[in-house]
Amino acid sequence: MNTCRIETPRTCAEASALLQALPDARVLAGGTDVVVRLKDQLIWPPLVEISRLAELHGMTEVDGWLRLGALSTWTEIERAALTARHADVLVEAAREVGSPQIRNRGTLGGNVANASPAGDSLPALIVLDAELELRGTQSTRRVAVAQFCCAPGKTVLAHDELIVAIWVPVRAGWRGAFVRLGQRAALAISKVSVAVRVLRADGIVQDSRITLGAVAPTVLRVPEAEAVLRGQRLSAAVMQAAAEVVCAAARPITDIRSNEPYRRAMCGELLQRALARLAEPTNPSDPSDPSDPSDKIT
Numbered sequence: 001m002n003t004c005r006i007e008t009p010r011t012c013a014e015a016s017a018l019l020q021a022l023p024d025a026r027v028l029a030g031g032t033d034v035v036v037r038l039k040d041q042l043i044w045p046p047l048v049e050i051s052r053l054a055e056l057h058g059m060t061e062v063d064g065w066l067r068l069g070a071l072s073t074w075t076e077i078e079r080a081a082l083t084a085r086h087a088d089v090l091v092e093a094a095r096e097v098g099s100p101q102i103r104n105r106g107t108l109g110g111n112v113a114n115a116s117p118a119g120d121s122l123p124a125l126i127v128l129d130a131e132l133e134l135r136g137t138q139s140t141r142r143v144a145v146a147q148f149c150c151a152p153g154k155t156v157l158a159h160d161e162l163i164v165a166i167w168v169p170v171r172a173g174w175r176g177a178f179v180r181l182g183q184r185a186a187l188a189i190s191k192v193s194v195a196v197r198v199l200r201a202d203g204i205v206q207d208s209r210i211t212l213g214a215v216a217p218t219v220l221r222v223p224e225a226e227a228v229l230r231g232q233r234l235s236a237a238v239m240q241a242a243a244e245v246v247c248a249a250a251r252p253i254t255d256i257r258s259n260e261p262y263r264r265a266m267c268g269e270l271l272q273r274a275l276a277r278l279a280e281p282t283n284p285s286d287p288s289d290p291s292d293p294s295d296k297i298t
C-alpha cells in the first residue's frame, strides 16, 4: 500500500538511492505538473520530494558559468540580478509562465524534466547553450539542454538521476528575446514560442541562435535562419528572410490549442517581433551601443 507515500531525502545521494530502490517513484519539486497529474490519476505515489536538497537551490556565477539550482523558481529567475545580466532570454520566458502563483511554485528543473514541446524554458535555454548537471547513484554528468529531450515527455534522464543544476555559459555582448503566443496573456500554454539570441558588432550580426517551441515534438533550433542573419544588419528585409526560413522549418501539428497553418505562420511573425526588439538600441544616448537606429522594422 503506497498511496500516500512521500519520501523527503536530505541529500542528493539519498534521493538517488530512493529512486533506485523505488522503480515507480516520481520526483516532486514545485508540484505544479505532478499534482495536476496525480489528481487526474495519470500518476501515483510514491513521491520523492526534493525541496530539502540544498544543492538544488540558489544561483551563483562560477568560472564563466551561471549556475541555476534546479529548484530555482520562475519568480526567482525573473527577479535575480544574475539572470538579468547573463540570461535575459530566460528572464523573458519566466515572465510569460502561468500566473504569479505558478511562478512562485514552479521550478526550472521541473519544467525541463517535463520535456513538454511547449515548455517555455527549453527554447530559451537552448539559445543560451545551457547544460544540465544530472546526478545519479553512480555518477554526475553534463548534458546539453539541446540533447536532453528525445520526444514529448521523454528525456535522457535515468530513473535514479536528478537534474541538480542548469549551467549557462556567461558570454559578453549577446542579447536575447523570447516571444510566445497563447490563448490569452496568462494561464495559457504556448501555441508557438520563439527564442532568439544575437551577438552584434557595429550593428552587424556575428553569431545567433534561433529556436522554436511547440511546433515540433521537441524544440527546434533553426541553423538555416541563423545563417540568414550572419553578417547582416537587422533590417526589415533580413528579418523577413529569416522569418520565411523558420516558417518552412517548423513541423507543427493541429491540436486543441491551434492548427498547423496558423502555427507555421506565427513562427515567422514571432521571430520578426523578437528580432525587431533586438534591433532597438539598448541605450539610444550611448554612442558605443552597437545597434543601428536604421535597423528597425518599418
Ligand SMILES: Cc1cc2nc3c(=O)[nH]c(=O)nc-3n(C[C@H](O)[C@H](O)[C@H](O)COP(=O)(O)OP(=O)(O)OC[C@H]3O[C@@H](n4cnc5c(N)ncnc54)[C@H](O)[C@@H]3O)c2cc1C
Pocket (backbone or CB within 6 Å): 026, 027, 028, 029, 030, 031, 032, 033, 034, 035, 036, 050, 070, 071, 096, 097, 098, 099, 102, 105, 106, 107, 108, 109, 110, 111, 112, 113, 114, 118, 119, 120, 121, 161, 162, 163, 164, 187, 188, 189, 190
Ligand atoms: C495552471 C498552470 C499553468 C502553467 N503554465 C505554464 C506556462 O505558461 N509555461 C510552461 O512552460 N509551463 C507551464 N505550466 C507547467 C508547470 O508549471 C511548469 O512546467 C513548472 O516549471 C514545473 O515545475 P515544478 O517544480 O512544479 O515541477 P513538478 O510538477 O514538481 O515536476 C514536473 C516533472 O519534472 C520532474 N522533476 C521535477 N524536478 C526535477 C529534478 N530536479 N530532477 C528530475 N526530475 C524532476 C517531476 O518528476 C515531474 O515529472 C503550468 C502549469 C499549470 C498547472
